[in-house]
Amino acid sequence: MVKILIGHKGSGKTKRMIDLVNDQVQTAKGSIIFINKNSRLIYDLDYKIRVVCMEDFPHVTNEDEYIGFLFGIMSADNDIETIFLDGIMSHRDFALDILPSFIEKIKIISKETGIDFVISVSAELEEMIGVDFDNMEVLN
Numbered sequence: 671m672v673k674i675l676i677g678h679k680g681s682g683k684t685k686r687m688i689d690l691v692n693d694q695v696q697t698a699k700g701s702i703i704f705i706n707k708n709s710r711l712i713y714d715l716d717y718k719i720r721v722v723c724m725e726d727f728p729h730v731t732n733e734d735e736y737i738g739f740l741f742g743i744m745s746a747d748n749d750i751e752t753i754f755l756d757g758i759m760s761h762r763d764f765a766l767d768i769l770p771s772f773i774e775k776i777k778i779i780s781k782e783t784g785i786d787f788v789i790s791v792s793a794e795l796e797e798m799i800g801v802d803f804d805n806m807e808v809l810n
Contacts, residue, residue, distance in 0.1 A: 675791070730761075733771060744785065
């Protein structure tokens with residue numbers, strides 16, 4: 671399942687995502703991964719959550735490299751339950767025009783692996799032209 675949080679910068683997406691991940695870790699049977707642009711949130715997250723800071727991986731610069739990066743994380747841990755992608759639009763070369771393709775790839779990965787994804791996007795619903803919201807849950 672792919673879930674998405676949308677809204678412009680400063681609308682509370684990250685706070686909501688932190689609440690979601692911290693709540694989920696209390697009942698999770700598998701691993702939970704939280705991918706963020708930098709390490710500033712590390713102390714807001716439960717110690718059981720694996721935090722990945724994209725600043726530590728400067729060579730991941732586009733959609734295909736990011737998907738490959740996710741596959742690398744998944745191959746290192748067969749028990750992943752959920753991957754949280756916070757502020758995807760701030761990760762390198764992500765822009766609204768590649769968002770439909772990226773989300774479709776994430777939906778396929780989720781379906782094939784059983785891993786849930788929660789993605790926050792700095793945009794409004796009407797700006798996300800071309801995104802197919804079928805088989806997704808919009809959390810706000």
